[in-house]
Amino acid sequence: MPVNYETTPDFAGRRARLAAAIGALGADVLVISDLVNLRYLTGFTGSNGSALVRTDGPDLIATDGRYRAQVAAQAPGLDVLIERDTVTALVALLADHQGELPLRVGFEADAVTVAQFAGLSVLLDRAGLELVPLRGTVEKLREVKDDGEIAQIEAACRLGDKALATLIERDGIVAGRTEREVARDLEWIMYGCGADAIAFETIVAAGANSAIPHHRPTDAVLASGDFVKIDFGAVVGGYHSDMTRTFVLDQASDWQRAIYQIVADAQHAGRMALLPGAALADVDAAARDVITAAGYGEQYVHGLGHGVGLAIHEAPGIGAAATGTLRDGATVTVEPGIYLPGRGGVRIEDTLVVTDSGARSLTTSPRALQVL
Numbered sequence: 001m002p003v004n005y006e007t008t009p010d011f012a013g014r015r016a017r018l019a020a021a022i023g024a025l026g027a028d029v030l031v032i033s034d035l036v037n038l039r040y041l042t043g044f045t046g047s048n049g050s051a052l053v054r055t056d057g058p059d060l061i062a063t064d065g066r067y068r069a070q071v072a073a074q075a076p077g078l079d080v081l082i083e084r085d086t087v088t089a090l091v092a093l094l095a096d097h098q099g100e101l102p103l104r105v106g107f108e109a110d111a112v113t114v115a116q117f118a119g120l121s122v123l124l125d126r127a128g129l130e131l132v133p134l135r136g137t138v139e140k141l142r143e144v145k146d147d148g149e150i151a152q153i154e155a156a157c158r159l160g161d162k163a164l165a166t167l168i169e170r171d172g173i174v175a176g177r178t179e180r181e182v183a184r185d186l187e188w189i190m191y192g193c194g195a196d197a198i199a200f201e202t203i204v205a206a207g208a209n210s211a212i213p214h215h216r217p218t219d220a221v222l223a224s225g226d227f228v229k230i231d232f233g234a235v236v237g238g239y240h241s242d243m244t245r246t247f248v249l250d251q252a253s254d255w256q257r258a259i260y261q262i263v264a265d266a267q268h269a270g271r272m273a274l275l276p277g278a279a280l281a282d283v284d285a286a287a288r289d290v291i292t293a294a295g296y297g298e299q300y301v302h303g304l305g306h307g308v309g310l311a312i313h314e315a316p317g318i319g320a321a322a323t324g325t326l327r328d329g330a331t332v333t334v335e336p337g338i339y340l341p342g343r344g345g346v347r348i349e350d351t352l353v354v355t356d357s358g359a360r361s362l363t364t365s366p367r368a369l370q371v372l
């Protein structure tokens with residue numbers, strides 16, 4: 001299937017940036033075996049593949065025979081190796097062709113299994129190759145999105161906004177329906193609007209279930225006066241959107257309005273704190289302090305947000321223990337919540353892009369409390 005980009009991404013440029021990064025980390029070559037990273041660096045979207053990115057030579061991609069035509073179409077500039085066990089095949093190739101100096105072979109430590117590692121160690125030892133485990137190297141590059149990527153994420157966010165508005169227009173979120181029915185309707189509308197896929201299993205949580213941050217939709221029936229929390233996203237051209245809105249059915253009570261307003265204020269503070277160079281922990285604190293000051297710090301049980309892109313959860317993670325800073329061009333969520341067990345909960349989440357003039361929200365559904 002062709003990748004749905006408006007303009008072709010600069011895959012060679014991405015690989016050149018990666019080559020410079022791995023050189024600085026003490027490796028001559030990096031074996032890419034994470035499929036999302038493989039897609040980012042080559043455009044190839046098959047379910048089996050890996051690639052070699054080298055500091056000093058042509059890059060190479062490997063996949064099996066099912067993808068012979070697809071890899072030629074999606075990664076036209078790369079030499080292709082057709083083998084079932086792609087990682088072993090690439091390492092065997094390095095072992096055969098190394099020069100005088102022992103080659104330092106980087107691996108994605110988070111993407112190699114113990115079973116693969118055992119076989120690779122034997123191969124590396126025999127050929128005198130040095131193993132360099134690397135973590136998060138490609139993910140670090142992926143943090144900063146180019147214009148084409150931002151356009152894809154924005155398209156996914158727009159689609160999500162439109163799907164939710166359509167569901168509301170059709171009286172899809174009303175008392176008497178089940179969580180499962182609402183979730184399936186929303187997903188069906190997203191597909192109807194042109195989504196390639198849903199970004200993750202849609203969360204529809206009504207009443208007391210809304211106090212469970214990652215509730216899976218059940219046959220529970222929505223009732224008048226319930227909070228209904230909906231967390232969902234679409235995939236367009238490989239890129240994800242992520243948004244949460246919390247509604248009240250028919251009539252909101254005072255406690256519901258009160259906690260909703262606190263979460264809305266915290267979310268606003270979090271969005272305002274998204275500036276290039278800001279410490280990730282400070283961004284988390286900007287929102288968390290609002291909730292803590294209101295007395296609900298213990299009922300806010302997760303981090304503020306995460307990067308969104310080719311993966312639904314990617315770097316940077318924005319939480320109290322996060323290290324590092326926010327980068328210009330990062331696309332991240334801001335999603336504080338308050339969860340009162342047995343009663344109900346509120347989360348408000350947007351996907352935003354960080355720019356030097358502040359953050360621009362790519363999700364634009366109304367944030368004020370909507371009583372449906």
Ligand code: ZN
Nearest residue numbers: 231232242243
């Ligand atoms: Zn979400």
Ligand code: ZN
Nearest residue numbers: 242333335349
């Ligand atoms: Zn999220």
